[in-house]
Amino acid sequence: MKGYFRKRGDKWSFTIDLGRDANNKRKQKTQSGFKTKKEAQHACNKLINELMKGEYVEPSQKTVEEILLEFMTTHGKHAFRQKTYETHMYIIQKHIIPSLGHVKVPKLTPAMVQGFYLQKLQDENYSAEYVRTMHAVLRKAFNKAVKWQYINKSIIELVDPPRLEAKEIRTWTLEDATTFLEYVKGKRFYIVFLLAIYTGMRQGEILGLRWKDCHLKDGNISVTQTLSRTAKGLIFQEPKTRGSKRLISIPKHVTEELKQHKKEQNEQKILLGPAYEDYNLVACIETGKPIDARNLIRYYKRMIKESGVPDIRFHDLRHTHATIMLQLGEHPKVVSERLGHSKTNVTLDIYSHVVPDMQKSAADKFEQAMRSVNNNNIV
Template structure:
């Protein structure tokens, strides 16, 4: 078994005879697109080795779009939680398929993937999002290898952009207080959400799914055991993001008293609404008892920021504000990690390294002062 080489235009190709077909005609494998004869010879030798050992797989003729849609609608839909599936679906339909969908699986090279990443960088997309797409592609091509549609995962040869360190945008204590004072004079259900966000560091979905039965107001503790997710105008109560997200979070007496007062007002509203109120036992609910729509919350949050004249931040940054303030007050990083539901303290240290670096400076100053005092 040997190969035959020829140059067509600027590229080399090779053909290998692998026997006869059932009708007696020659059975050949031809591959092209090599820049040099040496590349063609190497690829030919690799193919002959695979054929000899019986390891050769006939490349799939499916396009990336055909294979990816099948993967999305069968494997992913049945294995991922709805929030993760929706995010995967949006990324695949809006980003990956338009860029790579027309290519056949067998024709995809690492250069295609790398060019895709470069185009996204030029478009201004964040490194975090591009690496997210990278993880989806890597998982997809790994699955195609399992199906024996391809022989190698070309995504592993592509290099996504490095994630640079981003400075967290947070409020100071005074700014957080000013925001809450302004929000308190507005819609109470939203105020309660902001109060819990800043005093506990809970995620948005965790607060919006919080029920009264999850709160032990006598002990001043909140049990985080579910999260809210909106999809196609429907809300879903899901398990928390990770096992560590299931946690107990302590709240101070001030928050306990505010919640008690708010609960009495909510109970009165329920009686006034009667059967029109859909009681999900939610702490933060709209006028008819349903969960607050995250988009509505975002819009209200932005209006309150403008009204309070505080720096513009995302709702998720209230979580960063909570953690940053605690760390600056000298709270142990393990306690902060537990409150946030991080997998471990190392993750918290990494996310809030900008705060801990300032604490390092303070520690160095304290040490210096202590030694000088002892030396006098």
């Protein structure tokens, strides 16, 4: 197998003779657009090597749109959670297809994708985090296209997603958290706020928590499902990752509050009778149905204003739990397990703002220990 080289204008090309097909017609493979003969020779040798080893994949002439939609139909519809599927489809149809959908996959270059990201960041003012989500969608689809042998390699791997700026995490102090819980005690959604602050559970995990997952005698809670809003309405589903499915210990105070809440809920069931829809949920509206997160957030914002504590997001209650635990000297691995992070370093990366205080505390403790030994020796 041999290559033939030719210069056309200021570009070089090569042709490989592949023999003849079943109809005795000559088969050739040509590639062009190389700046120098050396570049063409290098590409030719690489292609010959792939052909000899049976590793060459003829690039598909499908467009980016066709690849993305086939990926979502064949893979995404069954592999992704409903909310994830809807988010991916929105990004594909709203952003990627209008800009890159018409391009045939072999013609797509890293520079084109990089330009697409730049347009979204600078011209349309989307956040780096959102553009990174677009990058993730493209990456998944093109990696799958490689497995399906539509392309030999994914050019998305050659594209740099925008760098994320470190986010400042806003949390409450112990005093803030106490003030807020004292204010909302006895009010609507109190149990939701209590669990968020005392366990670090995610909003969807709390709203999906069932009584059968609350082991009050043992003093712990199992996180086994989450409540999400999708285009189909509110749905229950398994936690996002294996690490999110976990067991969280709760203190006696939370156990007693849950018992009291269950008692009040049972009274409400008796009061409504058949009108009560029992989903076995810990947190629900008066009729037993799941709580719509939009209503929860509206009420939460109102309670913040009335109680006078700093305005933070509901998700920041989770950050508050983790930050306070680390400040109290709890081991990061324990905090990581409570939050459902896949690795301890994820926890440390997110809560790096707490680490300097932990370092100072550790240094002080070490100094005290050394002084104690010295004093004992002097005596």
